[in-house]
Amino acid sequence: MHPILNRIRLTGIIPVVKLEDAGDAVPLARALVSGGLPAAEITFRTSVASEAIRRITFELPEMLIGAGTVLTCEQVTQAVNAGAQFIVSPGTNPRVVRRCQELGVPVLPGVVTPTEIEAALELGLDVLKFFPAEPSGGLPMIESLAAPYPGVRFMPTGGINASNAGTYLASPKVLACGGSWMVKDTLIRAGRFDQIEQLSRKAADIVMGLSRRE
Secondary structure (H helix, E strand, O other), X not given: OOHHHHHHHHHOEEXXXXXXXXXXXXXXXXXXXXXXXXXXXXXXXXXXXXXHHHHHHHHOOOOEEEEEOOOOHHHHHHHHHHOOOEEEEOOOOHHHHHHHHHHOOOEEEEEOOHHHHHHHHHXXXXXXXXXXXXXXXXXXXXXHHHOOOOOOEEEEEOOOOOOOHHHHHOOOOEOOEEEOHHHOHHHHHOOOHHHHHHHHHHHHHHHHOOHHHO
């Protein structure tokens, strides 16, 4: 397994972050680290994503930082140049995957059907994002999909929360979970980094409670 993918596995829960202000990036990152979740997927849903990644990787180089909602090859380049260590996309775009492979950065493209899984396998990938997880059938759907593809593991995202994350993570088919409940937009905008730290600590406790993460 690629070392970055193994770090994702060990972290267990990857906070999925949308930032409107790059000035919030470092305080948010410090809250995640203090809470025991030294990782984040900074989504390219806003124009400050690459600057946020740059600031975090400069100030907290020990963090595992990825870029999410990456839709184009240009965004891949921006993210990697800013310091992103992995790329996540909502679907499987062969051009985006190949650009990541050219740059030597792990990519987790989104899938939700056998056809999409096979398209990803054809591109040489076996760790995939399952999105949107809960609306698409959740863990039962993942385990049904995974049956014909024993070498594939998933990072479900979408509807994951403190109540169901542990159930997902207990499955050998799940590498890690992506979630935003500890980094809600309202908390970030209000500067409630103390609350983000508390929620992150509770999320980290879920991971710590699973012996397979040792």
